[in-house]
Amino acid sequence: MADQMHGAVYTPLLLTTLSGPSFWDGTDAKPSTRAAYGISYQDRVWALEDLEVLHHVDRPLLICKLGQKGDPVQLEAEALIKEVYFQNLACLNLMGKAQPVKDYTALINAMPERERSNQRAWTDVIKKAIRIQLAPGHVLTATLLEFESKMTTQNARITAMHQYNPIYRFMCNEKGVMVHANKMAWEAYSAGTDGAPTLMDVFARGEYPGGFQELHAAYHEAVSAIFEKGVACHRHQRCYTSKKTGKRKCTTLEMWPIADPLDNKLAVMVSEYNMTQQKELELQLAAQHCSLQRQNAELETLNADIQTEKEQLLQQNTHLTERLEAVAKSPTPGQGINADTPLDLMLNMLQRMIMGETVGMAQILDLRHILTESTTDLRQPIGLERQLLESSHSTDDEVGLSMLQLLKGKSVKQPSRPDSPGANSDEKRRPGLRRLSSRSSFEEQATVAQYDLAAVITPAIERLLQDATKQWQFDILGFAEATPGHTLSLMGFYILKSQGVVSEFKLDEAKLCMYLRRIEQGYDDSIPYHNCTHVASVLQMTHMLMVHGGVMKSRGADRLSLLASYVAALVHDFEHSGVNNDFLIKTSHDLAITYNLQSPLENHHLAASTRVFLQKQYQFLGAVSQEDRMALRTIAIDQVLGTDMKKHFSVLSRFQMVLKCADIGHLAADTATHKRWSLKLEEEFFRQGDMEKALGLSVSPLMDRTHKGGITRSQIGFFSIVGIPMYKAMVSAFEDARPLLDGVMANYKCWEAAAASGKDPRT
Template identity: 40%
Template sequence: MSEDRRQALRNWELDITRPIRVQTAAGQVDTAVMHTVDMDASIEDLRMTAMYLRSPIHTLMFSSKGALLGANSSALEACHVHTPGAAVESVTLKTLFDMGLYPGGELEADCAYEEALNAVVVKQLTWRHMQPHRSRRDGKTKWSMIDMWPMNQSDYFSHHLPTSTYQDYTTLLSLRMCLFAASKSLLDSQMAAARLCGGVHDPMSQDPVTATPAVLVKQYNITQHKELEAQLFLRQGDLQRQKEDLEQVSVTMQEEKLRLQQEAEKLAQQLQAVLNDKFVRRNTFDAETPIDKTLGYLETIISGSTPPLQQALELHTILSQSDTNLRQPVGLEEQLLMGRMGSDEAPQPWSSYAHATAEAAALTAFEVPTFLDALVSPSLIPDVERLLHTADSSWQFDVFAFAEATPGHTLSVLFFYLVKQSGVLDGMYLDEGKLCNFLQKMDCGYDPLTPYHNSTHVASVVQMTHMLLCHGGIIKSKAMDRPLMWGTYWAALVHDYEHGGLNNDFLVKTAHPLAITYSDQSPLEHHHVAAATRVFLEPDCMYFTPQSWSPEEVGMARNCAITQILGTDMKKHFDILSRFQAAFKRPAVHSAHQQTPHQSLEWDKVKPEDKTLLVIKCADIGHLAADHNTHKRWSYKLEEEFFRQGDRERALGLPISPLMNRDQAGGMTRSQMGFFSIVGIPLFQALTDLFTDAQPVLDGVLANYKHWEAASQASGPQLKKAVSAKRC
């Protein structure tokens, strides 16, 4: 409706409303307002005027049934845009809802329509409904809002009649004192007055013409609003992610702050220790040679620590002097003189120093304090030393406790200690600094995520090798000279180097580069030797010196190590066992219950490689002799490694190897009885027949065998019962 048309309607209202004087009683005249109903005005004009006065923003009026009662031209034009070619009569309130794009289709549109009608017509509520629709102009999705109000006629009259006039008007209507245009009949005028009178008192939403419920509607575009909402939502998501990132950064910074504080405290403690060590008066004798000091300095760097600057300056001063004897304690004469002058005690004879040194060696049991201090936390050194003493003499060493006390250095610390204890390094003149480098690289070559073949397993093999050599009667029998002993220790150290947790069969089946390189012949074992040898040949790991051994002795140690490492391939087990028994003229042992008497041997007539055939093989499965809890722990670790290989075989579409199917109950642990009877007990029996001092290890194996046997007997009835139930 144009502004001119609205002004004309306002003037019309003023024209049909004028005051009159009415005698209401004898001698009493009141002033009233007479309302003239101009019946020549169109119904459309009446509805548009009522709609405008009720709410100027609305552009459409519908009945309670959804039929169109009135609309301005722009609203009709918008409806025709969405439903081109439709007649005015065909535009309904339902038409507006049908314009939307609903995921539930027509059913969802009908539900939305019924819900809106119920709210506006029945409950007399204002209602808003948002809906998307497809633009016919550009095909894009747009959003519109349908704003619906109830058309309350009492609101209409009370909106433009003063209170007194409104009451007068009501009275006039009740007395039927209205004047009507001559062009209309009196009956029509009375009916219209009755409708108007009813509208005054009816609270329902009504059409001012038909006195029936009506709905005012305004439809407008909210696409930009929805786009802003979407942008705001995305921005909120970005801000939330930024908040989470900042929180994570904050946590990281707090952790880093804590780490730096701990490091600062540690450095402060070290500094205080250095200051105490520097300024406290000493009466001890510094027996370290320049070489010892240099090696200690390098070991500190290798272990990841930072040596004190003062130590570096002192070392530089010592080495830069032209008259420095590298193999003599620094300032030997000055120390002797200062010791005599500064000490309040009488000088002791050299025999007493020698005796004290021997006692200290007996107490500490090893001569590598610098190496141990560099790799182990000071608070753990007492526990580590206690465990090392146990490792030197126990057939059932708790290697897991030792691994927890020496994380990352378990193998290197244990190996260095045990070879020192064995005496194999005496007179070898090895470069111990380079040996330590080699040991730490060996430690790093074992993956801690591999359940079984890791550095802890290798440490247990090294410890069992040491026990067999030093306490099992092998060294006592003089079966091995020093090169063979060193080759045996070295084989124990590297026998699983860079093991990936997959066996030889898997490498061969998958055409692994190692299998191709070694022609499918023990690819893992060949790789262990080759990879460890390459590390040994690195300049900072070549621990042999010209004074160590002759080339022949070095070759003998290497051949011994290669033979023993290749012998750990279980496919060669029975061949090696038969070869061992033939070399020492032993009858074949094929069961767990056969025993043969010990016989004396002439070791000079035995080939060097035959003397060490079973040492690493027994040590490699040495957990069979451990205490039962440790043995079971190793068994389940090996079972998990088997299951992981089975998982990979399943993923590659390969047949799952025996005992490696995770879906089959028991896994590897089902075969323990057979493994003990066929492999374990005959192997250790053959060794103890030759070296009787190794009897404790056989006793440990038999004890674990009895545990598995008892468990098998206990689970037998339950297994039969389960099978019977399954069959039923």
């Protein structure tokens, strides 16, 4: 029933003047406001702002203009709110924004029975006319809808919070029937169902990989937990694909036991939380976790790689440090000898010029002077003779002299000892040299019987021989003890056979055995150093350098040169008599005469062993062509002649280098073995000294056993002038041979340490 009074003028009065000071105190809204509108709304004209006071009335109020729809008889039922001028808080809380009255009614009717009975009072609407001044001179009549309810403000809020909570909340009785639900839950679950939805309907919304069985198991687990076990809370996670959005959704049903206040029977209170985001987050986290684990594994691998690399670098570093130390020491090795050759000097100067350094004129003139000297040997340390003589202490001239004699064959200016026997008869001329004749081997007849070396190789010996083919520091002295009388022939046979040389060149195996045995017999084991064991050691080292040191990988090194190197090693000291070339020369030995003082020993080793080989029963070369035989002999001769230390500084070919390095290979042996070899050589020299004394000759330096000691005193010099530069040259050409240089450097340090401590270096 709306009425509009255009043109009518009322005087608006303020509520305060109407009701006096007690009307509104601003603190306790209830009595004053109720009194306010109870007294005054009927005959007052309200300004819109005056209506504000009604906000705090706990009864829902709505001031509006009502329209009507359809039949006037149905007016009340069909009344429509056309325009709202005012809606107080209680009304907003209860009903939300203004709606047609019938919609309010419908809302309440849709509520579950218990809720509805609580709310029924809201349908009783008291309508009253009220006048409102919207603008000066513009007053209209509106309808005041006053909703009757016993509900308090507090209840209204609780109800509103419950009804409009976006989290689904509902209660089911023990049969699982939903007896109450908030608005959202009810709308969600009642759609499309006749009657009240059930807890089973709620569970069935989910998708279960295990199908119907899994759904039932989950449902019964929940029912049993709440109604039988009486747990405090039971949770069920439910996932499904939304029909609206097609997106995967996840919810958690949280279920608590509760007593229904109507009948006090056990019921279940359910809250349904949307877990989609959590689930997504969970999946994201799981994915992140996986990827982090993968990254972690990768990092660990990387870390391991870095560790390995670090270890390698550390090793390299150690290696480089050692090399640096060796290099730092080499120009001024122990006892102050400079082993630089004119060639080294020239190369260093060129290197510095290449690197852009300025080379002083004085240095260039120095080098020019050295190069133009008539006696200059490009490969011999500069001023070696002077250095050797000057560096020797006045009390130890012998060391320098011995080196000089070894390398240059200088005659030794030492006075004969007065007590030396002066006799010089033919009988005394060559004591202990019965074997040495330039014709001895040639004239002999077959002395070696058929012999099968393969039959001598027991499993234990074979293991040692296997080691020999691959170890730089093979225990040759131990091997010699295990193979008395066969050391050299076994080593020769096994190496030639295992390296495939025998089959490759179709060598005659029986003749090879005979030959090896015959060569072995050409060495005298009563000689301390130059015996079968020394030769077996040289053969083993030759093999290591050729096969493992990288020489065979170099250009022009063919299989024939490997065979030649083995043969050269086998014969390189053949029929050594335990004295050196100087002795043969100064005693005018037959060999010195035969070979015109030129390397009599080395020439004899070659000639005598060749005479053996030329005998029919030893010709093991079988199918090797005449041309190859000549090439083989040339290589072997070249190598063996190169072992004369007088030719040390003019050695050039790599095969000569191999045999020379192998010949003094004990310098690279482990320190104990190296010292044993050094003592053996010293003893051999002492024996020569004994013979020199017996012949009334001056005793060679370091060979007098009654004097201060032998060659063990000169080791530092020998290492720095001969050993280290030679192995360095070898390693610079064949890096794989570095283990040898490492061994040599270790032994050198031992001798140095012994010299520094003043102890007897032989112990």
